[in-house]
Amino acid sequence: MTGTLTLENLHIEYPEVLLFDRLNVAFPIGSLIGIETDVLDGATSLLKGIGGMLYDIDGRSILNGRNILTMPASERARKVGFVYEDEGLISLYDVFQNIALPLEFHTDLNVAQTRSLIDATIEALNVPKALLQMQPHELNDVQTRLVNLARALVMSPELLLIDELEGGMPDDMIDSTMRLLKGKARKENMTVLLTSSNEHVLREVDQVLKIQSNQLVESPV
Amino acid sequence: MSKPNDTSKQEPNQPVTVEPIDSDVPNRFTVLGPLKMLVNPVAQLTRTIMDLIGLISVALTASKLLFQTKRRGIFMALFYRQIYNTGVRALYINGAVAVLVGTLLISRLFDYIPNQVMEDQFGYLFMVIVFRELGPLISGVILIARSATSITAEIGYLRLRREFQVLNGLGISPVFLFLLPVFFAFPLSLLLMFIYFDLVVFLSSYAVIWLSNPSADFFALLSAILNQISLNEIAINGLKAVLGGMMIGVISIHFGAKVENSFTEVSDAISNSTTTQLLVFFVINILLSILAYTQ
Numbered sequence: 416m417t418g419t420l421t422l423e424n425l426h427i428e429y430p431e432v433l434l435f436d437r438l439n440v441a442f443p444i445g446s447l448i449g450i451e452t453d454v455l456d457g458a459t460s461l462l463k464g465i466g467g468m469l470y471d472i473d474g475r476s477i478l479n480g481r482n483i484l485t486m487p488a489s490e491r492a493r494k495v496g497f498v499y500e501d502e503g504l505i506s507l508y509d510v511f512q513n514i515a516l517p518l519e520f521h522t523d524l525n526v527a528q529t530r531s532l533i534d535a536t537i538e539a540l541n542v543p544k545a546l547l548q549m550q551p552h553e554l555n556d557v558q559t560r561l562v563n564l565a566r567a568l569v570m571s572p573e574l575l576l577i578d579e580l581e582g583g584m585p586d587d588m589i590d591s592t593m594r595l596l597k598g599k600a601r602k603e604n605m606t607v608l609l610t611s612s613n614e615h616v617l618r619e620v621d622q623v624l625k626i627q628s629n630q631l632v633e634s635p636v
Numbered sequence: 637m638s639k640p641n642d643t644s645k646q647e648p649n650q651p652v653t654v655e656p657i658d659s660d661v662p663n664r665f666t667v668l669g670p671l672k673m674l675v676n677p678v679a680q681l682t683r684t685i686m687d688l689i690g691l692i693s694v695a696l697t698a699s700k701l702l703f704q705t706k707r708r709g710i711f712m713a714l715f716y717r718q719i720y721n722t723g724v725r726a727l728y729i730n731g732a733v734a735v736l737v738g739t740l741l742i743s744r745l746f747d748y749i750p751n752q753v754m755e756d757q758f759g760y761l762f763m764v765i766v767f768r769e770l771g772p773l774i775s776g777v778i779l780i781a782r783s784a785t786s787i788t789a790e791i792g793y794l795r796l797r798r799e800f801q802v803l804n805g806l807g808i809s810p811v812f813l814f815l816l817p818v819f820f821a822f823p824l825s826l827l828l829m830f831i832y833f834d835l836v837v838f839l840s841s842y843a844v845i846w847l848s849n850p851s852a853d854f855f856a857l858l859s860a861i862l863n864q865i866s867l868n869e870i871a872i873n874g875l876k877a878v879l880g881g882m883m884i885g886v887i888s889i890h891f892g893a894k895v896e897n898s899f900t901e902v903s904d905a906i907s908n909s910t911t912t913q914l915l916v917f918f919v920i921n922i923l924l925s926i927l928a929y930t931q
């Protein structure tokens with residue numbers, strides 16, 4: 416292992432709700448971590464908190480020695496990918512432009528390289544190419560999440576945060592997607608942190624945690 | 637267990653007390669009531685002005701990203717889209733209004749001014765009435781009614797769908813993607829609309845003059861107008877387009893971005909932004925006209 420994702424005293428609290436009370440957890444780089452989630456247990460906020468997408472939270476979320484919470488936006492966008500449970504696409508753009516947007520904004524790839532990277536990624540995810548020309552509102556929930564995943568994967572992030580990817584997916588699609596994520600995690604040293612309530616998904620990860628008393632604890636799943 | 641302020645579980649025979657929904661709303665006369673009524677709108681206006689100044693400064697700061705070639709490419713695509721939607725697609729309505737204004741203006745003037753004097757004074761009248769005042773005002777009102785309302789609605793819905801947060805998550809400032817194209821496209825669109833309006837008013841005016849006097853010389857009338865338009869006139873019109881367009885765009889973004897949770901906030905945003913834009917745009921135009929043309 417070449418590094419870790421470490422949460423140091425990560426504290427997430429809304430005006431009337433304490434979600435996470437000074438979390439101190441470390442995850443090895445290149446591993447798949449599942450967070451067993453329940454309704455309104457704060458798992459989405461946890462992912463956003465770890466990824467530096469929440470304001471006014473305390474603590475540190477350290478990825479390979481760099482605190483994500485204080486990283487410049489551009490560096491964070493290259494190192495951390497986020498897959499939303501629903502929506503998460505920019506409605507001004509079609510699917511291709513949505514996936515290309517972070518590449519165009521944060522990398523020096525030319526048009527041909529961008530196109531080829533996107534083609535390879537959606538092929539790996541078994542997403543039909545015809546989807547690339549569609550508008551976000553024309554996609555169903557599963558397609559929207561896959562496009563979110565493709566947009567995150569094209570950036571080859573060091574940390575990938577996935578919020579309940581599996582909703583509405585058939586088992587074989589879950590299997591192939593999890594295989595792809597596992598392969599990428601091992602090959603590219605990418606840490607994947609995903610929330611899920613699906614046992615099928617949680618069986619595929621290296622470690623399962625659950626949220627209990629505002630802390631993350633080992634889950635027997 | 638009922639919540640501390642849950643009024644649905646009152647004991648029988650106890651009087652039901654209703655807490656005021658909004659403690660800021662005075663439910664009885666107090667000395668502070670009228671004072672608040674005076675102070676609140678001023679405070680709100682001050683906040684809005686400070687927000688608008690902040691937005692302009694944020695837009696100018698974000699403009700430095702345009703020096704990076706790839707990011708400029710993303711901007712330019714949205715900028716062209718905005719120019720097309722605002723400056724080009726508005727031409728038909730701008731043209732239609734200009735035809736009506738041109739026809740009405742000249743036919744009314746013919747009622748009061750003899751034909752020969754009319755032809756002599758055409759250039760001056762056109763410059764004073766159309767070029768200086770009507771062109772900018774009517775074009776601005778069309779921009780507000782047609783495009784600024786759409787931008788406010790668009791930004792409002794983007795906020796409702798949490799797309800600003802998505803962009804922040806991608807490390808892309810919503811200011812770059814949503815504000816900058818409007819900030820630059822609106823002034824340019826408004827300038828195009830001024831030019832187009834003046835041109836169509838001239839053509840329709842000439843048509844009316846020609847109907848009453850087929851020997852009226854097109855080029856003589858055109859040259860009469862061009863002789864009246866000095867560099868100063870062009871600069872004032874340019875300033876009206878830049879300041880007016882920029883303020884209309886920024887006000888749209890400001891009110892659109894205030895939408896948070898509910899669809900009804902979008903209609904409120906459109907209503908508030910349109911009112912503010914009309915006020916600000918008329919003030920800018922009138923102030924500039926007074927400053928520039930008062931002898």
